[in-house]
Amino acid sequence: MQNLPARLALPIKCVVDQEGRLIAADVAIRRLHASNGGRDGGVIAVPGLLDLANLCCQTGLRFERYVYAADKDHDIELWVEAEKKDRNVHLSIIGWQERGTAVLSASPFRTRAGQHVVRNAPQSMQISRSGVVLSASRALLENFGNEFVAYAFDEHFDLIDHPAGFEALLRAPGDIPERVRVRNRSTDVELTALVDLKKSDTEPVVGVHLVFLFPEALPTVGSGTNAEEKHANAGMGLGRHFANAVRQPLGRILANAETIGSELNGPILEQYSSYAKDIASAAKHLSELVGDLEDLDAIDRPEFKVAREPVELGDIARRVSGLLALKAADHQITLISPDEDIKCVVVGEFRRVLQIVLNLVGNAIRYSPGGTRIQIIINPTAATISVEDEGPGIPEEDRERVFTKFERLGRSGDGGSGLGLYISRKLARAMGGELSIETGSAGGARFTLNLPIA
Amino acid sequence: MLCDDLAQLLFPRVQNAPSEAMQASVRLVLQMLVQGIERGLGIEQAEVLPKSWDILCRSGLLREQSLIEFALARIAEEQISRRVNEGRPDKFGQIAAQMIDSKDAMLAQSARNLLVAESAIEWRTPENLTSQMPAELLHLLLWRVVAVFQSGSIGERRDYIKAGNLFLAAHDESRTLSAAAAKLAYFLPDEVRPGLNDPISAGLSLYVSGLAQEFRITHERILRFIDEGPVAPFLTLLRARGSDPKSALSILQYLRGDRGDDYRLALSLEQFESVNVDQARSTVLQWRLGAEATARAG
Incomplete structure (x- = not known):
């Protein structure tokens, strides 16, 4: 376990004076001190040991700490006890583990022109x-x-x-x-x-x-730039700026409400805790709405483009299942994903396809009764991915309406914004595909996304 | 008053000041620490606030980065523990429980210290919280509290210095949660070490210590990586450790709970796969170098 060179016997001891000078040491420490550039009688050259000795010297307290040291081509991890006796610090190394190379080694960063770029450049x-x-x-x-x-x-x-x-x-x-x-x-x-x-x-x-x-x-924010005026002059979409502006305060509202609701600062009246949870829930909803509005703003722009890359629908289905399995379980819903061996590669933008399927499964969880199942089905021949639930389904006359902006089919208070399906269909079409709805095998809704085959 | 100080100290120029709730939580932890020290000095506690609180705040003696970081880490620790331990009667890590029977006396003692410390933090009393402080931090805060009383501004005239020395002598850093976990993680036999990658079998503290030692980042900072802000920093740590996306997701859901935005999380996981282990390690190295540079700058 100790990975200790056979000739070393623990503990290994040394004594450091008030100035940090190594005044007595076993051979292993002397060797380590020398390999770090230390000289006889000089300040101990192993930075971790010097820090510990200084701390012990200044406080007079006893310490037991984990210390790293570099020794030529490898790192050493030490477990060190430090104690002040008289005016000196006695260090006792009771653990010595060698590692072949540094766990985290810095490799030089080069620009294409060949010159070095400082890794920790200020900006x-x-x-x-x-x-x-x-x-x-x-x-x-x-x-x-x-x-x-x-x-x-x-x-x-x-x-x-x-x-x-x-x-x-x-x-x-x-x-x-x-x-x-x-x-x-x-x-x-x-x-x-x-x-x-x-x-x-x-x-x-x-x-x-x-x-x-x-x-x-680099100017400080707010110092001399009239950001609002520039936004207006630039004639850029409202949605992005709006989203950026409100996301931060919303995040704070959400964090505060969650902290109050979790009674971090001690017990509060039950009804206040409940109010705080309501605020958190409303803020989360608002935050999702802001995200939707931002997407809406983006996809309605003429310059909106999506990437065309190979996307494996089975992979998407399994990711979505992994992400939403907990949420489904909370609603007593079973989420069934396609078998591992089903694969279907289509052309689209990975994150947009993921967004659509997350939206479809999220909706299905939201509107399905407990005790039912939601299935993600892939048809490799038709290059489709479907999400089928066992909920009440959507009447035929309403099926096109669900894809319009802010359409909730009379529902409210369920956390939806009425934008998800509109955005999803727009995204599907932007990728050269389609998002449609029909009745599922158990009478629920079945949403199907099809995309061009790769 | 202290809140303004905290905001200035933590984020001097940033747009995102810590939330009021977070500031209140930090204040509460600091109050408990001061109260724990005052009790240790034998000072009678008749009021809600510690006697030295006002002077400590007004004089700026609590404006200390290490103190605030300790407080923030305790808040993160409590939040994570609450999520992880909910509905778990066997909440202690299996590794520590297994090691108390070890024939290696040091291992057994470290495991025992860890289990005792884990039990102690269940009870958030001022004394328990103070007993969890690293020795140098306790030293720093204790002498500031002593200075307030020794100046004669409040309380009766007594030899507070002697009481302070006795208090410090009784403090055993090896019994703090982070030190006990760090020692156990260090001396863990090779055959048990893989368990450090699993927060369920390791338990929160030992898991965090494993990460802290592997990446040479403080226990406090790792706790905050896990609990605060976006998931990317913690995912980067997991990637740097070589985790695959499936296990990263399960660790994330176990420690952070289901409170993220699904879409963002999905993107982060997609990102997770595209970052190779060396890149992730290089990023972690930059964080560490940045933290070390900040520490050196004082």
Whole structure:
């Protein structure tokens, strides 16, 4: 377990004085000290041990800690006890584990031109192959908030010279320019960034690192930019700005209401807890509505385009089942997904197909009675994916109406917005397919999405 | 007053100030910590608020990043524990329960310490919360509280320094939840180590310690990754560990509960597959370097 070199016997001891100097040590520590560039009688060169010794010296308390050290070509993980005796600190290493190489090793980042880019550049952002922001440096987060991390880059930023967006650009890596001009939608701040493609041996692009230039020009939000006026002048859609503007306060309402409802700060009257849960539920609904409005705004634009990529419907069905199985179980509904061996590859945009099927299954869960089943069925011959429930079904005369905007068929208070099916059909058609409805085998509703075969 | 301080301290220029509920929760944890220390110093507690509270707030003595991070982590820990333990009578991790019978005395003692600490945090009393503090943090807060009383501004004149030294001498950091979990995770035999990847068999604290040691990120920060904000940071950690999407989803649903937006979660999982393990590790490394740089900058 200890992975300890045979010649070492535990515990290994050393003594460090008030100044951090190594004044006595067993051979293993002396060797480690030397391999880290320490000299005889000098300050202990292993940073973790020095920190622990300083802490112990300053507080006079006894510590037991996990310490990392680097030793030539490998890392060592130590378990160290530290105690202050007289004026010195006595360190006793009772655990010594070697690891072949560092668990997290930094590999140099290179631009296509070959020059190094500082990994922790003050203003930088990492974007995945599919266009999602994985991480951003502190300065960007401070200026633009942290709402965009983990979301698609195109949801929060515009590429000024490439209106189709980053995701589209990433599909043709050879055409990606070396610099791009970027506009943050919520602040309207424009920046120029160097594009550093991350490649692997097998993939032309596995991600992108954007390094923003002229960091000193990065203005603080609200300082001198009249964002609203710019939005109006730019004549851009209301939906995106509206969504960006309300998502943050809604998120706060939701978080606050959930915290109050969960009685984190101690018990409160039952009825207040219930009010808080109502507020959380309303905020969640509103948040979903905002998302729908944002989609609505996007798909109604003339420049709206979807990607054309191979999409495996069986994979989509199994992902949706995995995501919604818990929700279905909460409603005492059994969700049945197609067998693993059923495969059907169509052409469409993966995330949009996923969005449609999530919407269909989500609706089915919402409107089906407990004790029933929802089935996701794939027909490889017809290139369709259907969602069939055992609910009351939709009368024939209403079937086209459900695909119109804000149509709820007289329902209310169930958390729906009346936009999901409208958006889903629009998306299906944008991908060259169709979304239709018929009566299922058990009398419920059966929604079928068909898409062009790959 | 303290709330404003907190917002400034945590997010000096960010648009998203912590919610009022979060600030209130942090304040409550800090009050309990101060109360626990005052009780440990033998100071009579007649009022709801600790006696030194007002002075500590006004003088800015609680404006300490490490204190706030400790409080935030305890809030995250409580939220996760509540979700995970709901309806589970056998809520303790199986690994610790298994290790208390180990022939290795140190392993057995670490497992025992962990189980005791897990039981203790069930009861959120000021004393229990104070006993969970890392030694240097307790040292820092204790001497600030002592300074308030020693100045003679409140309370009777006594030798608070002596009481403070006795209090510190009685504190055993190895019995705190994070230290006990860290030690057990470190000394765990190889054949049991794979269990650290499973939050159900490891239990929350040991699972978090496993991640903390693997990625060299603090226990506190991992708890907050799990509980707060978007799922992407936690998914990145899981990817860096080599998890496949199915197990990542089940871990996510177990620890975070079903409170995410399905579509966003689906996108994150799609993303999960497209990020290779090295990329994820490289991202985690950047977080760590960033945190270390911040710590060095003080």
